[in-house]
Amino acid sequence: MGTITRLHDAKAQNGESPVWKAEERALYWTDIYSQKLHRYDAATGQDREWHLKERLASFAFCESSGERDGEVGCMAGSFHSGFALFWPDRGTRAWVSRPPLAEAGVYLNDGRCDRSGQAFWTGSTDLGKKQPIGALYRFGADGSCRRMAEGTISSNGIAFSPDNRILYYADTRSYVVWQFDHDPATGNLANRRVFVNVGEEGGLADGAAVDAEGHYWGTRVHRGSIIRHRPDGSVEREIAMPTKCPTMVAFGGDDLKTLYVTSGIRPLSPEQLAAETQAGSLFSMRVDVPGLPEPRFKPAKKLLEAPTEPLLA
Numbered sequence: 518m519g520t521i522t523r524l525h526d527a528k529a530q531n532g533e534s535p536v537w538k539a540e541e542r543a544l545y546w547t548d549i550y551s552q553k554l555h556r557y558d559a560a561t562g563q564d565r566e567w568h569l570k571e572r573l574a575s576f577a578f579c580e581s582s583g584e585r586d587g588e589v590g591c592m593a594g595s596f597h598s599g600f601a602l603f604w605p606d607r608g609t610r611a612w613v614s615r616p617p618l619a620e621a622g623v624y625l626n627d628g629r630c631d632r633s634g635q636a637f638w639t640g641s642t643d644l645g646k647k648q649p650i651g652a653l654y655r656f657g658a659d660g661s662c663r664r665m666a667e668g669t670i671s672s673n674g675i676a677f678s679p680d681n682r683i684l685y686y687a688d689t690r691s692y693v694v695w696q697f698d699h700d701p702a703t704g705n706l707a708n709r710r711v712f713v714n715v716g717e718e719g720g721l722a723d724g725a726a727v728d729a730e731g732h733y734w735g736t737r738v739h740r741g742s743i744i745r746h747r748p749d750g751s752v753e754r755e756i757a758m759p760t761k762c763p764t765m766v767a768f769g770g771d772d773l774k775t776l777y778v779t780s781g782i783r784p785l786s787p788e789q790l791a792a793e794t795q796a797g798s799l800f801s802m803r804v805d806v807p808g809l810p811e812p813r814f815k816p817a818k819k820l821l822e823a824p825t826e827p828l829l830a
Contacts, residue, residue: 519803521759524777525557525564528797532779533627533724534575535799536811537769544769544777546799547573552830554605556589557799559770564799567605568830572597575628577637580813591821593656593814595625595639600656602820609825613816614662616654623651627673627724627765630812632681634658636704637814638665640672646690653686655704658815665706666697674725674735678748679809685712685733687722694722694735712750724765724779728806734776736763738784743776760796761789768808776804 720740
């Protein structure tokens with residue numbers, strides 16, 4: 518295990534959804550409450566920002582869709598009010614699906630593609646983070662929207678096993694990480710069971726990723742650590758972070774053995790924030806087991822041709 522390195526002092530309110538883009542050797546990530554999309558260049562250490570009209574919680578890159586040379590191409594993401602395709606450099610967004618989230622008192626949060634790229638999975642979170650009114654959604658590449666699981670307070674920690682047959686899903690405020698059997702052909706879920714009982718003393722289960730050996734790397738807000746769980750849920754290792762609020766991890770680098778970690782300042786009290794000089798930063802460390810390439814979303818042609826609206830603030 519390598520040394521934890523602070524890469525960028527973003528002072529992010531809530532850094533989330535780091536995604537490595539291999540052909541650019543760059544890490545993209547979002548600061549949800551600041552409504553910013555970031556691009557960190559691993560070669561130069563430069564961080565670029567796009568200021569968005571709405572909070573972007575999670576995203577994936579799309580398969581090549583005719584972008585111009587040097588342009589950041591099509592992305593698919595969970596904005597707080599719905600799921601959309603968007604083009605940062607063009608400053609446009611096309612809605613795929615907008616369930617009645619605000620009317621239900623929830624917003625979309627953590628998400629990622631399944632390993633096939635045929636669906637983007639994301640969950641909703643209660644605005645007050647107290648009531649189990651959130652749900653897990655499957656947004657298909659054909660534009661479909663299916664509600665797949667119920668009874669969540671705060672959706673997080675979505676990840677897939679290497680063979681795409683297990684879906685992980687955390688409820689941050691219920692202190693639990695679930696497992697489902699996932700049918701890659703249909704997207705159907707079955708056999709919901711507890712993977713990890715976090716417990717209040719274990720902090721809050723936030724974003725996560727699965728490595729090439731099928732181990733689940735989960736962040737723990739307030740505990741200030743990352744825990745690598747074996748496929749049976751037992752703890753293989755725990756890594757203490759320089760902040761109490763690591764929020765999500767992603768594997769990157771040429772060999773996918775660089776673990777990137779986002780963090781945030783929003784959950785910290787003024788006293789904690791004064792003591793935590795590295796809170797809200799982007800970090801990295803070298804690990805001994807590689808991750809897996811992040812899947813690309815494969816939108817149908819009709820989605821790429823949908824009307825667009827302004828994306829940037």
